[in-house]
Amino acid sequence: MTDASGGAVALTGGRMASEVFRRDDTVLRAASDSSEFMASLLKIFEQQNFLGAPKYLGQVDGKDILSYIDGEVPTKFQPWSDDQVRAAVRLLREMHDATRGSDLAGRFDVVCHHDPGPNNAVFQDGIPAAFIDFEQAAPGGRLEDVAYFAWTWTISSKQVMPLEDQAAQVRLIANVYGLGEAERRALVDCVLERQSRNVRFWAEFLASPETAPAAPEVLADRIAWSKREHHFVYAHREVFDRALT
Ligand SMILES: Nc1ncnc2c1ncn2[C@@H]1O[C@H](COP(=O)(O)OP(=O)(O)O)[C@@H](O)[C@H]1O
Ligand SMILES: [Mg+2]
Missing domain, CATH: 3.90.1200.10 (Aminoglycoside phosphotransferase (APH), C-terminal lobe)
Known part of the structure; x- marks a missing residue:
């Protein structure tokens, strides 16, 4: 865990994004060519009342802002019930x-x-x-x-x-x-x-x-x-x- 900027904490365990940070109830993720599509998709989920995805909350300093979803994200593949x-x-x-x-x-x-x-x-x-x-x-x-x-x-x-x-x-x-x-x-x-x-x-x-x-x-x-x-x-x-x- 690092405290990189303004209380943001690095989230590890991902495979692709170089930097993902949590700040309070949000996740900051480097914006990319996919940001626009992803924003539209997450908006559709909200409109359709699909709750199993983060909300898209905009951009700041070249980063996408997403809602943080409480819980555990497994890092290893393993059998599931x-x-x-x-x-x-x-x-x-x-x-x-x-x-x-x-x-x-x-x-x-x-x-x-x-x-x-x-x-x-x-x-x-x-x-x-x-x-x-x-x-x-x-x-x-x-x-x-x-x-x-x-x-x-x-x-x-x-x-x-x-x-x-x-x-x-x-x-x-x-x-x-x-x-x-x-x-x-x-x-x-x-x-x-x-x-x-x-x-x-x-x-x-x-x-x-x-x-x-x-x-x-x-x-x-x-x-x-x-x-x-x-x-x-x-x-x-x-x-x-x-x-x-
Ligand atoms: N919206 C979110 N809510 C909770 N945890 C998140 C969220 N987004 C990312 N994370 C955490 O950050 C890690 C890396 O984010 P992810 O978007 O999966 O990037 P990568 O492309 O590197 O896999 C995830 O494995 C998860 O632990
Ligand atoms: Mg991932």
């Missing part, structure tokens, strides 16, 4: 529903968060209550978020939760979200595609370290992790597919 996953999927679905048909979604289905992992969820009394970190939000297909969600909340090659239990929890995700038949058949491919994309995403930073949000060895770890998870899902895809159909 069905109740925790159910609550988070409901949030994801409500978040998507709030943007369907909006100008912001444009020609796409909804606005996707694109990083709705547990590391971007605020837990209150052990239950996910809000998503944060809308920097990568953009128009998209809802399966993109559901696939990334299934990977980061449930699927893990470490198998602390056994494979069959992971598959059952992925089915729970599909059920609670309310995926249709065709979407359920496509989900595993979307997980695989997102894992491949993650490899490329982090690898591009290796090629231009001056813009990278982390040191080369950290990037290499993230690349290795994404590849390992991709191999795991590919090797066991029929177990997940069977649970989904």
Whole structure:
């Protein structure tokens, strides 16, 4: 913890933003090219009465001001109970529903968060209550978020939760979200595609370290992790597919 300016306290644990500070009931985050879109998105959430996201409160000194949401944000991926996953999927679905048909979604289905992992969820009394970190939000297909969600909340090659239990929890995700038949058949491919994309995403930073949000060895770890998870899902895809159909 540092006291950087006027009582602002650094919030650590994120993966991308170089500086995130808390000041009283607000969070200050370096403004970026995404700020305008993020501001419009958070305003839509407010209008639609979706409460599972910070409020956008404006800008000061080149920083976005967001409301601080009380609770805990996990820093590690780990197994979550069905109740925790159910609550988070409901949030994801409500978040998507709030943007369907909006100008912001444009020609796409909804606005996707694109990083709705547990590391971007605020837990209150052990239950996910809000998503944060809308920097990568953009128009998209809802399966993109559901696939990334299934990977980061449930699927893990470490198998602390056994494979069959992971598959059952992925089915729970599909059920609670309310995926249709065709979407359920496509989900595993979307997980695989997102894992491949993650490899490329982090690898591009290796090629231009001056813009990278982390040191080369950290990037290499993230690349290795994404590849390992991709191999795991590919090797066991029929177990997940069977649970989904
Ligand atoms: N609105 C918020 N309410 C509560 N905590 C927040 C909020 N925004 C950010 N944080 C905290 O700051 C950390 C980093 O912020 P985040 O927006 O996730 O940046 P990064 O892109 O670096 O992951 C989060 O992991 C969380 O602990
Ligand atoms: Mg984050």
